[in-house]
Amino acid sequence: MGNRDKSEIIKHEIFDKVKEFLEEKSKSQEFIPGKTNLQYAGAVYDHNEINAMLESILDGWFGLSKKALEFEKALAQYLGVGEVILTNSGSSANLLSISALTSKRLGKSHLQKGDEIIIAATGFPSTLNPIIQNGLVPVFVDCEPVTYNLDADKIEAAISEKTRGIMIAHTLGFPADMEKIMDIANRHDLFVVEDACDALGSSINGKPVGTFGTAGTFSFYVAHQMTTGEGGAIVTNDKNLARIIRSFRDWGRACVCQPCKVFMNPNFNCPARFNHHSKILNAANSISSGSMIDEYDRRYTYIEIGYNLKPLEFQAAMGIEQLKRLPDLITSRQSNFNKLYKYFEKWKDYFILPKRGNEKYDICWFGFPLTLRDNAPFKRIDLIEFLKDNMIETRLLFAGNFLKQPAYADIECRIFGDIVNSNTAMDKTFFFGTYKGITDEMMDYIFNTVDKFMRNICEIK
Numbered sequence: 215m216g217n218r219d220k221s222e223i224i225k226h227e228i229f230d231k232v233k234e235f236l237e238e239k240s241k242s243q244e245f246i247p248g249k250t251n252l253q254y255a256g257a258v259y260d261h262n263e264i265n266a267m268l269e270s271i272l273d274g275w276f277g278l279s280k281k282a283l284e285f286e287k288a289l290a291q292y293l294g295v296g297e298v299i300l301t302n303s304g305s306s307a308n309l310l311s312i313s314a315l316t317s318k319r320l321g322k323s324h325l326q327k328g329d330e331i332i333i334a335a336t337g338f339p340s341t342l343n344p345i346i347q348n349g350l351v352p353v354f355v356d357c358e359p360v361t362y363n364l365d366a367d368k369i370e371a372a373i374s375e376k377t378r379g380i381m382i383a384h385t386l387g388f389p390a391d392m393e394k395i396m397d398i399a400n401r402h403d404l405f406v407v408e409d410a411c412d413a414l415g416s417s418i419n420g421k422p423v424g425t426f427g428t429a430g431t432f433s434f435y436v437a438h439q440m441t442t443g444e445g446g447a448i449v450t451n452d453k454n455l456a457r458i459i460r461s462f463r464d465w466g467r468a469c470v471c472q473p474c475k476v477f478m479n480p481n482f483n484c485p486a487r488f489n490h491h492s493k494i495l496n497a498a499n500s501i502s503s504g505s506m507i508d509e510y511d512r513r514y515t516y517i518e519i520g521y522n523l524k525p526l527e528f529q530a531a532m533g534i535e536q537l538k539r540l541p542d543l544i545t546s547r548q549s550n551f552n553k554l555y556k557y558f559e560k561w562k563d564y565f566i567l568p569k570r571g572n573e574k575y576d577i578c579w580f581g582f583p584l585t586l587r588d589n590a591p592f593k594r595i596d597l598i599e600f601l602k603d604n605m606i607e608t609r610l611l612f613a614g615n616f617l618k619q620p621a622y623a624d625i626e627c628r629i630f631g632d633i634v635n636s637n638t639a640m641d642k643t644f645f646f647g648t649y650k651g652i653t654d655e656m657m658d659y660i661f662n663t664v665d666k667f668m669r670n671i672c673e674i675k
């Protein structure tokens with residue numbers, strides 16, 4: 215038996231052991247109401263994910279390579295987009311999308327310092343931060359009352375001469391009104407970046423969110439619809455933009471062929487590496503023929519002021535397996551959302567319930583949001599603390615109103631109109647988890663605990 219055969223046998227023994235280990239582990243993970251922490255979200259995986267990662271690690275090539283390419287292709291096919299660029303987080307995906315739009319190589323008018331980007335006043339910080347980090351000016355517009363998405367009806371009036379883009383998040387999975395937003399964007403020649411980090415699996419008339427705008431972003435952090443531990447992706451149909459994003463992701467370098475033949479085969483002698491950059495790179499790089507950089511190694515030629523925001527190859531291996539599981543994960547989220555909705559209908563005098571999906575909006579819920587009505591005879595903090603004391607996790611709606619957060623106290627910004635719903639979201643909204651890990655038994659425990667709070671603590675009959 216050759217060494218290779220022997221190592222293959224050992225590898226498969228490891229895989230079998232992993233399967234056995236996970237099966238044993240799951241047997242010891244009994245849910246004890248009130249004792250087991252009931253997470254609002256978590257990774258759902260089995261030996262397929264772990265063994266795919268192990269195989270990639272045992273392969274000994276850790277940087278992005280074949281698995282990354284395979285994952286990008288599979289995701290592109292799932293979403294029906296031309297280009298997918300993997301990143302190490304959803305936040306990085308947002309940062310790269312906005313940064314890339316500042317590139318002179320865009321070929322059309324790029325974002326410049328002082329340009330305005332319209333954004334909802336409520337949301338997750340790293341939807342907003344790239345705007346500020348790139349020297350752009352956020353224009354805060356209030357969110358809608360029930361979806362907490364940027365109020366599309368207010369966008370047009372908020373546009374000024376300096377406005378160049380819209381940053382839109384699909385909050386907790388509920389799609390923003392992309393038809394209206396794209397119509398406004400097209401008429402005013404605005405970039406649209408869709409933060410779909412919470413919304414993988416949601417669609418409008420069958421078209422996935424994240425694929426309407428100039429670019430869309432996704433997060434694969436453990437709390438999200440599918441996971442690679444940490445991780446993210448940017449999607450776009452603009453090939454040139456995709457190249458710029460890859461450059462920003464990979465230190466700003468000129469060398470961004472996809473697929474990179476050297477990644478596929480480290481022994482490949484790339485003919486483009488020492489070629490004349492002045493002939494093959496976009497003129498905006500101002501590399502003149504015969505200059506010192508002209509024949510410099512393209513891997514070490516920098517055409518953007520970039521970052522390193524790449525994920526690892528084994529994360530892509532996990533992503534491939536998670537994507538296969540995604541339809542099932544989506545169904546579970548929808549089913550758990552429906553159970554929560556059905557239960558909370560009886561308390562609708564005290565809570566504003568979320569909007570539901572319909573024929574047009576297919577929704578993969580990140581969470582089940584509730585907003586306390588003004589007449590609720592209890593405080594949000596009392597309810598979520600009661601739930602926490604009973605080992606049930608909930609979450610607030612991320613940053614709430616950004617303008618109330620210390621980090622943004624002194625930023626340059628414009629505030630359009632009254633910010634009312636974002637304050638309500640900060641003050642009165644919270645959400646339950648919907649992920650597959652919440653079983654019927656756990657769901658019943660949640661309902662019994664809320665019943666207890668409402669009837670025994672608040673004495674609501």
Ligand SMILES: Cc1ncc(COP(=O)(O)O)c(C=O)c1O
Pocket residue numbers: 303304305306338340341383409411412433434435445446
């Ligand atoms: C709307 C939104 N955008 C971006 C992110 C950031 O994603 P990540 O944690 O992968 O950086 C999150 C995280 O939950 C989010 O909810």
